Amino acid sequence: MSLTDTLKNALTGVLNRYTLTVADSGVVADVEDFxxxxxxxxxxxxxxxxxxxDPDIQPRQVLRKGATFTMRTLPDTLAGALQPSATMKTVHGTVTAFRRLSGSRDQVTYEIVLQPFLALLQRQYRSHRFFVNKSVPDVVAQILTEHGLKGWESEFSLQKVYPKREQINQYQESDLAFIQRLLAEVGIFYxxxxxxxxxxxxxxxxxNQSALLFDKKLMINSPSGMSDSGADSVWGLGVEHNVVEANVTTKDYNHREAQYLLHSAPADMTYGEGDDINYGEVYHYFPRHTQLGDKWDPGSETANFYARLDHERFLxxxxxxxxxxxxxxxxxAQVxxxxxTFPPTLPASFREQILLTKLNFTGSREVSLQVRFTGVPYYERLCWRPPLLPRPKVTGTMMARVTSAKExxxxxxxxxxGHYRVKFDADTDEKSQGQESMPVRLAKPYxxxxYGFHFPLIQGTEVAIAFHEGDPDRPYIAHALHDSRHVDHVTEKNSTRNVIRTAGLNKLRMEDKRGEEHIKLSTEYGGKTQLNLGHNVDAARKLRGEGAELRTDDWISIRGGKGVFISADLQPDAKEQMIEMGDAIRQLEQALTLARSMAKAAISAKTTEGDVxxxxxxxxxxxxxxxxxxxxxxPEGIGxxxxxxLRIASGxxxxxxxxxxxxxxSTGQSFTVAAGGSVSLLANGQGMQMVAAKGLMTVQAQSDALSVSAQKDINIxxxxxxxxxxxxxxxxxxxGGAWIKLSGGNIELGCPGNILLKGTNVQKLGAASLDIAPVEMPSGFGGGFILTDEAGKPQPSTPYRITTAEGEVLQGVTDNNGKTALINTSFPSSLNIEFGNVKASTPVGKNSGGAE
Structure with missing residues (x-):
């Protein structure tokens, strides 16, 4: 073996195409595989x-530390080994798990899990959190910022504008699961x-597709032992086709605009091209959209938006x-x-661009890198959407307190x-007073x-919040509760009482205690205005009366547009009709019979009869x-x-x-009878006595004759x-035919019989006279009026107002014949008369009357 080969083999043994660096740990790692x-x-x-x-790397040295994993190329020649290797891929993240696998005297084998910092958010768990008036991107950005991510560490490339939701609730979720769910619901991928x-x-x-990364190309080349000349390629291609849903329809209900039907059009994102292979109509009734949206270009989070989004998920x-x-x-996210090759060997599915959705990387010191990928065909008009994640369901209710902007x-x-805002007891975030929640509906029994049943809630009242279909984003007030700070008004002390009492102390109380049953309806206004029925008690529960009582320190008005009947007649167990008045009618008929009888007696006596x-x-x-x-x-009298x-009057x-x-x-002072017409007194069965026990008695006929007659003696x-x-x-x-007449200063005596003059003396003197001043009869001035229209027809029931020259104001309503009351003045004068909006002036003199 040459020296060159020996050196190359030595270098190959120490060089590694994969490196791992853990920041601030002091760990020297030699990657074995990944x-x-x-x-x-x-x-x-x-x-x-x-x-x-290092035989004993401590968890503190690596856990939660930033780490960089690098994939590099290895040199093909000895000379290349002396040059820096090229970095092909760098993965940065946070160490989330660490294990010691095995060890020997020379080295120890360890294992770590490297994930993005975002993975730590799954360790931040919240049973409850409430976001008010924020959009989905707003909530995601807020959570990322709270975890220390800087602005440049996240990028939102969104084409649509997402509305601010009234409320978004995090319920029994980690921060990671929460934002992943929110993003998936609106079709945002990352x-x-x-x-x-x-x-x-x-x-x-x-x-949108514009957020994806393009211009990635690889040739097809199967490494079957042939050299690939160092060029990356793809091979082992496979494709799977499935029947998916043909279209999606979604519907919701918005109580704020209940008149609108939020039912989307059927959404088919293949625009009919999938009719031959797709099947099934999907209908969702999801409580998540408040508007319908345009069929072809819907705004985000509308009915048609969600229908299109759901079908994109299926596709x-x-x-x-x-x-x-x-x-x-x-x-x-690469396309x-x-x-x-030529001629083409790929099926049609691979001739188009492919959106990469999943990748698996494997490699080791001995085995070169291998990548397995999964993707979907890329379409300009069809965007890939993340699968919908289950929304948590709230079981039971949450405690909250009713709030208001002013403390x-x-x-x-x-x-x-009529909606309220509440502050959830589970909410630990600081929010503006009165803005702690979305406007929440109050459930009512009717x-x-x-119209309906609504007692306004008081600030600070504890309420139980329920959720439509368990949806954490759709709260409503199920009922109000008492607590130690807001005590119940019915307790063991008054457990037989059924009480409705408001904060203003308006009260409806129904006592069910046997033998003391009563109902009290009261308000503090008017010095306790009350309607008390039954066994009525005072504040100390001592009996103060039985039956019914309507009382107030202010005014009471009883008004019945069709009539009022007030009776003291017994009606046991309320078995009769409400206005049963048989006894009263009999009394009316008896009184009318008496009036008719006395009217006939007056006619017989040639006096003025009563107005029967x-x-x-x-x-x-x-x-x-x-x-x-x-x-x-x-039945026993009326006082x-x-x-x-005290006045009794008829208009x-x-x-x-x-x-x-x-x-x-009986009167303690004067008894006065004044009539605009005549006065008639008739004692039909017995005599009549007119006695002035003290003082002068005057009988006058001021403008006519005076007639005094008796069937028998007259004694003056x-x-x-x-x-x-x-x-x-x-x-x-x-x-008896004899007379004495005094007239013209003469005395005339005459009789059919004798004139007897008895006395001691009869004396005749010269002429003389006795003058007695004549009685001056007082005179008054008055008249009545009849209101007529232009045709001369009387106008009954018309209000009038008359002002005399003396400044006296007389008001009334004309009778059935259009007549006013008789107007009397002490001297002749003019009157100002107003009938409705018509004013007139007329004189009233001694002989006036019957004017029109």
């Missing part, structure tokens, strides 16, 4: 076995390259290409062109749809179009409330008392007061004074 796997949207994984003279300056890995994200499995190579520079507010923030007709109309209206009226009835004034018809026995009117006496009878024209006394 296995490597790289994939599109996968972490690369290299298992490297090496020997070292791969790694080496940064040439720092010689460290860079992660690339893409959603990625239709054709699979496999092969072998010696080229160490192959890596995922490979295989150059054929001091009692009531929680709500949007225009709801509809602007209006009372008949009243009875007809009140009977079963056939017209809007109010009826009060009590109306007031410390101040246009009569006021009837009837009693089957006495009608007693003055117990302690005189009786004066005066007439301005003539005074006549007559009885």
């Amino acid at each position: 296995k490597g796997h790289e994939g599109l949207s996968e972490l690369y994984h290299y298992t490297i076995r090496f020997t070292s003279s 791969f790694f390259t080496l940064q040439p300056d720092t010689q460290t890995e860079v992660i690339h994200f893409g959603d 990625a499995n239709q054709t699979t290409v496999t092969g072998k190579s010696t080229d160490s520079t192959l890596f995922p 490979l062109t295989i150059t054929d 001091a507010e009692i009531y929680a923030w709500q949007d225009d749809a 709801g509809g179009d602007a 007709l209006s009372q008949q109309r009243l009875s007809a209206s009140l009977s079963d409330l056939t017209a809007p009226g109010m009826l009060l009835h009590a 109306m008392v007031s410390a101040r004034a 246009s018809e009569s006021v009837g007061i009837m009693s089957g026995d006495n009608t007693d009117i 006496q003055s117990a302690e004074g005189k009786v004066t009878v005066s007439a301005s024209q003539e005074l006549v006394l007559t009885c």
